[in-house]
Every structure is written in structure tokens, then in C-alpha cells.
Amino acid sequence: MAKIYYDKDADLGIIRKKKVAIVGYGSQGHAHALNLKDSGVDVRVGLHSSSKSIAKAKAAGLEVSPVAEASAWADVIMVLIPDTSQAKIYNEAIASNLSAGKTLMFAHGFNIRFKTIEPRADVDVSMVAPKGPGHRVRETFEANGGVPALIAVHQNASGKAKELALSYAAGLGATRAGVLETTFAEETETDLFGEQAVLCGGASELVKAGFQTLVDAGYQPEIAYFECLHELKLIVDLMYRGGLNYMRYSVSDTAEYGDYVSGPRVINPETRATMKKILAEIQDGTFAKNWIEENATGRKSFEGTRQKERDQKLEVVGAELRSMMPFLDPVTIKPGD
Ligand SMILES: NC(=O)C1=CN([C@@H]2O[C@H](COP(=O)(O)OP(=O)(O)OC[C@H]3O[C@@H](n4cnc5c(N)ncnc54)[C@H](OP(=O)(O)O)[C@@H]3O)[C@@H](O)[C@H]2O)C=CC1
Ligand SMILES: CC[C@](O)(C(C)=O)C(=O)O
Ligand SMILES: [Mg+2]
Numbered sequence: 001m002a003k004i005y006y007d008k009d010a011d012l013g014i015i016r017k018k019k020v021a022i023v024g025y026g027s028q029g030h031a032h033a034l035n036l037k038d039s040g041v042d043v044r045v046g047l048h049s050s051s052k053s054i055a056k057a058k059a060a061g062l063e064v065s066p067v068a069e070a071s072a073w074a075d076v077i078m079v080l081i082p083d084t085s086q087a088k089i090y091n092e093a094i095a096s097n098l099s100a101g102k103t104l105m106f107a108h109g110f111n112i113r114f115k116t117i118e119p120r121a122d123v124d125v126s127m128v129a130p131k132g133p134g135h136r137v138r139e140t141f142e143a144n145g146g147v148p149a150l151i152a153v154h155q156n157a158s159g160k161a162k163e164l165a166l167s168y169a170a171g172l173g174a175t176r177a178g179v180l181e182t183t184f185a186e187e188t189e190t191d192l193f194g195e196q197a198v199l200c201g202g203a204s205e206l207v208k209a210g211f212q213t214l215v216d217a218g219y220q221p222e223i224a225y226f227e228c229l230h231e232l233k234l235i236v237d238l239m240y241r242g243g244l245n246y247m248r249y250s251v252s253d254t255a256e257y258g259d260y261v262s263g264p265r266v267i268n269p270e271t272r273a274t275m276k277k278i279l280a281e282i283q284d285g286t287f288a289k290n291w292i293e294e295n296a297t298g299r300k301s302f303e304g305t306r307q308k309e310r311d312q313k314l315e316v317v318g319a320e321l322r323s324m325m326p327f328l329d330p331v332t333i334k335p336g337d
């Protein structure tokens with residue numbers, strides 16, 4: 001049985017007595033910094049001098065310092081820059097400011113699991129990993145809710161690493177939803193698998209393949225967009241509230257019958273075997289090695305794919321349709337974002 005912690009299990013007073021450096025002000029960074037600040041925690045954001053996030057963080061009322069300075073000032077250092085930049089920044093600006101008794105924290109176990117960061121033994125190393133995108137971590141907190149999170153302790157020099165991680169999770173709003181205890185290895189492997197096979201890779205390819213099948217068969221792209229992307233959110237919202245059972249209760253019996261007979265033909269034994277292979281490549285370090293190598297050699301393949309994906313017909317049609325639905329608060333991703 002998973003060990004799950006809620007508000008009543010966490011002491012917010014622990015993190016309120018600490019100085020917390022949030023390194024990075026992107027998707028997770030802005031959410032952690034602002035939620036903790038709103039929870040009464042003494043927060044400072046650490047960014048490099050040419051960072052385009054400095055202005056945003058200052059405009060939100062946060063104090064900003066270079067990463068080394070923020071790390072020297074802090075008792076707790078949360079690393080929230082991209083996974084493949086963390087080892088370099090850790091070696092250049094954090095390690096020498098990480099003295100005995102301090103706490104180093106992560107929101108994903110990648111660099112500890114794959115040993116690209118190996119902190120000194122006399123510091124605590126822990127993780128609070130939200131199970132949701134950073135912008136949702138902030139929005140849900142502002143609506144008095146929370147996004148669930150995983151906590152783990154890699155080094156417990158003080159003997160109090162878990163209590164501090166739980167307190168941090170409370171400041172973030174995660175104990176309102178549930179905080180599950182895990183290890184760095186379990187978080188890293190399940191998170192990478194989930195985003196690749198289901199949440200990002202699996203869902204995107206499913207949407208693209210459905211859209212393309214309809215368009216190739218001569219149906220209107222706008223109808224294909226509404227059918228395969230827009231309505232997906234409405235369906236997933238039902239799952240979010242009541243699981244597959246509530247979704248199947250709400251859709252027609254015709255849709256439910258189609259779900260049972262056709263779903264297993266899309267996600268078939270071959271797809272399941274591929275999922276196992278993807279998991280094995282995460283576990284044996286192949287995925288991490290390839291991703292680190294891609295970054296070290298200039299991200300050519302990644303950037304090329306990103307551009308192609310951004311320009312595809314599904315995105316062009318979708319942007320047009322969303323612009324007619326201001327109530328969705330549509331977002332346009334521009335080059336450089
Ligand atoms: N995205 C998410 O929702 C989730 C992320 N995580 C984990 O959280 C961590 C942070 O991810 P995420 O929030 O997506 O990161 P982002 O890509 O959003 O981080 C961007 C921030 O990092 C700064 N940054 C980028 N490169 C460097 C660098 N080389 N040196 C210093 N600062 C840099 C950027 O500064 P600049 O202003 O210069 O751009 C910006 O402030 C990762 O470990 C990730 O796995 C965990 C759960 C969900
Ligand atoms: C699903 C992607 C994620 O793991 C997340 C938002 O939880 C990430 O790495 O961004
Ligand atoms: Mg995740």
C-alpha cells in the first residue's frame with residue numbers, strides 16, 4: 001500500500017523557518033516560488049545574469065540573485081532548471097555553496113538516478129515531484145486546491161529530511177491533494193515512462209494519427225480537430241472526476257461498445273510490447289544517455305522535430321478554431337518559447 005500524506009501530516013512551520021532558493025523560474029520554478037511565498041516562506045529565486053526570467057520573477061514581487069549567491073544564502077536549494085542543464089549549473093554554482101547541514105532538493109530524480117549529480121554526504125537530498133505541469137501547480141494552488149506530488153529522500157544526513165520535504169510539499173499545496181512516498185529511482189522511471197508512453201508521447205501520437213486518418217479519408221480538418229483533440233479534454237475531464245467508469249457512464253452506449261471493441265485494436269499486443277521496451281530502455285539508462293548526448297551535441301534532432309511538430313496542419317487548424325473561443329483563454333506558442 002502506498003504511504004500517502006495530507007495536510008494534517010505535514011508541519012508547514014518547518015519550511016517557514018528556512019531560507020529557500022528556487023533555482024530556475026520556468027514551468028515548475030515560478031509555481032514553487034510563488035506558492036511557497038504565498039505560504040509564508042522566505043524565498044529567493046536563483047538565475048543566471050542573462051536570464052529572460054529575471055524580469056518576470058521581479059515583476060511577481062520575488063527577490064532574484066545569481067544562482068551561486070542564492071545557494072550561499074539558502075538553507076534549502078530546490079533545482080528547477082532543465083534536467084540536462086542541472087549537472088553543469090550544480091558543478092559551477094551550487095556545489096561550492098552547499099555546506100554541511102543544508103538541503104538539496106529536486107522535482108524529478110533524473111540527475112540523482114543517473115548519477116550525473118553526486119552531492120557530498122553531509123547534506124540532505126530530497127525530492128518533491130509534482131504530478132502535473134508547473135502552470136497547473138500554480139493555478140490549482142490559487143484555486144485553493146493542489147496537484148499531487150511524490151516525495152523521496154536520497155540522503156538523510158540530518159535525520160529530518162522527510163519532515164522538511166513534507167513541509168515543502170505543504171507549502172506548494174501538494175498535501176491538499178496527497179503526497180506519496182517513493183524513491184528517486186521509482187519516481188524517475190515511472191515519470192519518464194508516463195510522459196513518453198501515455199501523457200505526452202502516447203496521447204500526442206494518438207491525436208495526430210486520428211486526425212490524419214480522418215483528413216486522409218476526405219473529412220474536413222476542422223471536424224477532425226474537434227473530434228480528436230478538442231473533445232479529448234472533455235472526455236479526460238470525466239475520467240479526472242470519476243475514472244473510466246464515469247466517462248463510460250456519461251458517453252453513449254454506442255461509444256462505450258466502440259471503446260470495448262476498438263480500443264484494444266489500437267493499443268494491441270504489439271503496442272504493449274513496445275511499452276515494455278520503452279520502460280526497459282528507461283530502466284537501463286539508454287534513454288537518459290541518448291537525451292544527454294542530444295543536448296551535448298547541440299539538440300539538432302530535437303529542435304528540428306520541435307519545428308516540424310509546431311508547423312503541422314493539426315496545429316494550424318487548431319489555432320484558428322481556438323481563436324474563436326476566447327473563453328478557453330487560448331495560448332499561442334511563438335518561436336523561441
Ligand atoms: N515542466 C513541468 O511541469 C515539470 C517539471 N519537472 C521537473 O522540474 C525541473 C524543471 O523543469 P521545468 O520547470 O520544465 O524547466 P523549464 O525548462 O521550464 O526551466 C526554465 C528555467 O530554467 C532556466 N534555465 C534554463 N537553462 C538554464 C541554464 N543552463 N542555467 C541556468 N538556468 C537555466 C531558465 O532561465 P531563462 O530565463 O534563461 O530561460 C528558466 O528560468 C526538471 O527537473 C523537470 O523534470 C517535474 C514535474 C513537472
Ligand atoms: C508529464 C510531463 C512531466 O513529467 C510532468 C508535467 O509531470 C514533465 O516532465 O514535464
Ligand atoms: Mg511528471
Ligand SMILES: [Mg+2]
Pocket residue numbers: 108191192195
Ligand atoms: Mg517528467
